Amino acid sequence: MTSPAARNFEKVLRAFETRGINYPDVISRLRRLLAMGTSAKELLAVLRRRESQERLPEYARLEVLLLEEIEKESAPESATTLAADEPTGASAAAGVVPEAPSAQSIAADLALRKAALREEAALRETEQLQAELRSARELLADRDAMLEQMRQALAERDGRIEGLTRERRILASALETRSKQTAERTTASTVELDTVRAALQMEQAKLREAQNALAERDASLEQMQKALAERDAKIMARKTMRVEATAVAGSDLLAARAPAARPAPPPQPAPPAAAAPSAQRAPSAQPAQTAPTLRASPSAGRIVRPTRPLRRTLGWLVAAALFAALVGQYTYHTTFHSTQAPAPPTAGPPPPPGTVIRDCPTCPEMKVLPDGRFKQGSATGYSSAHLVHWVAVRRPIAMSTKPVTIEDFRQFITATGRVMRGCDTYDGKWKTHPDLGWDRPGFSQTSDEPVTCVSWNDAEAYAKWLSAKTGHHYRLPSASEWEYAARAGTDNPRPWGSEDRAACASANVADASAARRYPGSTVFPCDDGFVNTAPAGAFRPNSFGLNDMLGNVLQWTEDCWHDTYAAAPIDGSAWLDGDCSRHEVRGASWFSPPSSVRLDYRDRFPPDYRSSALGFRLVREIER
Numbered sequence: 001m002t003s004p005a006a007r008n009f010e011k012v013l014r015a016f017e018t019r020g021i022n023y024p025d026v027i028s029r030l031r032r033l034l035a036m037g038t039s040a041k042e043l044l045a046v047l048r049r050r051e052s053q054e055r056l057p058e059y060a061r062l063e064v065l066l067l068e069e070i071e072k073e074s075a076p077e078s079a080t081t082l083a084a085d086e087p088t089g090a091s092a093a094a095g096v097v098p099e100a101p102s103a104q105s106i107a108a109d110l111a112l113r114k115a116a117l118r119e120e121a122a123l124r125e126t127e128q129l130q131a132e133l134r135s136a137r138e139l140l141a142d143r144d145a146m147l148e149q150m151r152q153a154l155a156e157r158d159g160r161i162e163g164l165t166r167e168r169r170i171l172a173s174a175l176e177t178r179s180k181q182t183a184e185r186t187t188a189s190t191v192e193l194d195t196v197r198a199a200l201q202m203e204q205a206k207l208r209e210a211q212n213a214l215a216e217r218d219a220s221l222e223q224m225q226k227a228l229a230e231r232d233a234k235i236m237a238r239k240t241m242r243v244e245a246t247a248v249a250g251s252d253l254l255a256a257r258a259p260a261a262r263p264a265p266p267p268q269p270a271p272p273a274a275a276a277p278s279a280q281r282a283p284s285a286q287p288a289q290t291a292p293t294l295r296a297s298p299s300a301g302r303i304v305r306p307t308r309p310l311r312r313t314l315g316w317l318v319a320a321a322l323f324a325a326l327v328g329q330y331t332y333h334t335t336f337h338s339t340q341a342p343a344p345p346t347a348g349p350p351p352p353p354g355t356v357i358r359d360c361p362t363c364p365e366m367k368v369l370p371d372g373r374f375k376q377g378s379a380t381g382y383s384s385a386h387l388v389h390w391v392a393v394r395r396p397i398a399m400s401t402k403p404v405t406i407e408d409f410r411q412f413i414t415a416t417g418r419v420m421r422g423c424d425t426y427d428g429k430w431k432t433h434p435d436l437g438w439d440r441p442g443f444s445q446t447s448d449e450p451v452t453c454v455s456w457n458d459a460e461a462y463a464k465w466l467s468a469k470t471g472h473h474y475r476l477p478s479a480s481e482w483e484y485a486a487r488a489g490t491d492n493p494r495p496w497g498s499e500d501r502a503a504c505a506s507a508n509v510a511d512a513s514a515a516r517r518y519p520g521s522t523v524f525p526c527d528d529g530f531v532n533t534a535p536a537g538a539f540r541p542n543s544f545g546l547n548d549m550l551g552n553v554l555q556w557t558e559d560c561w562h563d564t565y566a567a568a569p570i571d572g573s574a575w576l577d578g579d580c581s582r583h584e585v586r587g588a589s590w591f592s593p594p595s596s597v598r599l600d601y602r603d604r605f606p607p608d609y610r611s612s613a614l615g616f617r618l619v620r621e622i623e624r
Helices: 004-017 023-035 040-053 057-084 089-094 105-255 274-279 308-339 408-415 455-472 478-487 501-507 513-519
Strands: 366-368 372-376 389-393 397-400 423-426 430-433 555-560 579-586 602-605 618-620
Touching: 004 023, 004 040, 023 057, 040 057, 057 089, 366 430, 372 478, 389 478, 408 455, 423 478, 478 555, 478 579
Parallel strands: none
Antiparallel strands: 366 397, 372 389, 397 618, 423 430, 555 579, 579 602
C-alpha cells in the first residue's frame, strides 16, 4: 500500500513526462517530500517503477539524489547496528564474532551504485545526444535538398525573368514604333479632320447664306404676289368701270343715231379751210366718211356714236393703255422691292424635348428638356432640404448633357486670356494651393474630363462669353432647374435606388479606388476604377439623357444661399434675394461619401471659391 506522499511523487513524475512541469520543479517538490519525512526508499521505488515505463536522462539524476538520501538515512542506522552487534566480553572471550556488513562496505556499494547510475545517465544522455545529432543531420540534409530545389527554382525563375525582360524590351520597342506611327497617323488624321471640318464649316456657312437668300427671295416673291394680286384687282376694277362707261356712251350714241339705218346721204363738200387738212391726212382713194368724225345730233344736240372703224381704234387704244399701266406697275414693284432691305425670317416653333443643340463645333452639347413639375426637397434628408414643395418648370430650356470639360473651357481661356490661379485640393486633407488651377488641379486629367478649380465668377464669365459668341442666352441653371433635370421624373434620392453597390455603374463617387488612395475614407462598397475625376459622360445617363448629375464634380447654380426652402420660388426661377455672399452648389463629386450623394443635397461656397471637386454645367434659353 503506497503512501499519499508516494502517490503525489508519482503524479509529479507523470506531469514531468507530459511536460506539464520542468525539471527544477521536480527537484523542488522531491526535496519538499523528503523534508516532510517521506521515505527515500519508497520514493526510489516509485521512480524505478516510472523509469521502467519511460526512460528519461533526468530520472538517473533523480535516482542518484534518492540514493544519497538513502545513504544519509542509513548511516546512523549502521552505527546503531554496529553498537548493538558488538560481542560481549563473554562472547569475545569465547571467540564468537557475528558476521555483519560494515559501514565501509555499504558506502562502497553506494559509491559503486552511484557510479553505475552516473555512467548509465551519461550513456543515456550520450544516446539522446547522438539521436538528436542524427535528427539534426537529417534536418540539415533535408534543408540542403530544399535549398538545392530553391536554387534550381530561382535559376528557372531568373531564366523566365530574363526571357520576359527580353520580350518586354521587344514589346516596348514595338509599342514605341506603334506609338510613333499612331501619333503620325493621328496628326495626319487631325490635319485632314481639321481641313474637312473647315471645309464643312464653309459649306455650312454657304448653305446658311443660301437658305437666308432663299428665305428672302420667298418673302419677296410672296410680297410681289400680294402686290400683283392687288394690282390685278385694281386693274380689273378700272377695266370694268371703263367697259361700263363705254357701254353707256355707246348706248347714248346709238340712241342718237336711230336714222342711221337708212342710206347715208352723199357727202357734203367741206369748207375750204378744212379741206386742206383733210386732204393731207386721208389718201384720195379712200372715201371721206372713213375718217373718224363727230357730228352733232340735229334734234338733241348729243355726241353721235363714231363709226365701226373708230370703235376698233378706240378699243386698241384702251388695250394699249391697260398694257402700259400693267408694265408700269410691274416696273414699279420690281424697282421698289429691289431697293428695300430683305424682311427678316420669322422664328419657327421651339425644338421638341429631347432635341440636341450645338451652336458651334466647340460649344457644349445641349439637350432640350420637357416641361413639368416635381417635388423639391426632402423631409428626411439634410435640414437645408426641408419643406418639400411643388415646383413647375414651364420655360423651354436646354441643359448641357455633361459638365463643362477641360477642352470646352480652354476655348474660353484662349479667347479671353483670363488668369485663374489658386485652388483647394485634397491629399489626405483639404489645403489651398496658390499655384494650382483649372489646368492643374492637383491630379492628372484628360481634355474630356470636367473642368475643376472654377469659381462661380469664372462660370458666369464663361456663360457670358459663350452667349456673345453664339448669339444665344447661356447661363448657370437655377437650383430648381438643376434638381428637376437631375431627378428626371423620379422621387428617389438616388437614380439607382437604395442599393449602394449599384452606385459605381451610374456615378463617379468615393469608392474602393478612393479608399486605397486615401485610407480611412467612408466609401461605397464598389469600385468604379477612378480615384479623382473621370471622363465626362463615362457613366450611365439618367432618363433625360444627362450624365454626371450625381458624381464626378459638384456643380454651381445661379441661386444665392438660403438655409431652408421657406418662401422659395415655385416656378423654377433662380432665388436671388438671399445670402449672395455664398452661392448654392448641387450634386456630388468624386470625393463625396455615401451620406452626401443625394439628389436633394445642397451646399454653398463664396463666389470666388475654387475646389478640385467643384465644376459647373450650363443652361441655354430656348427662344420662342
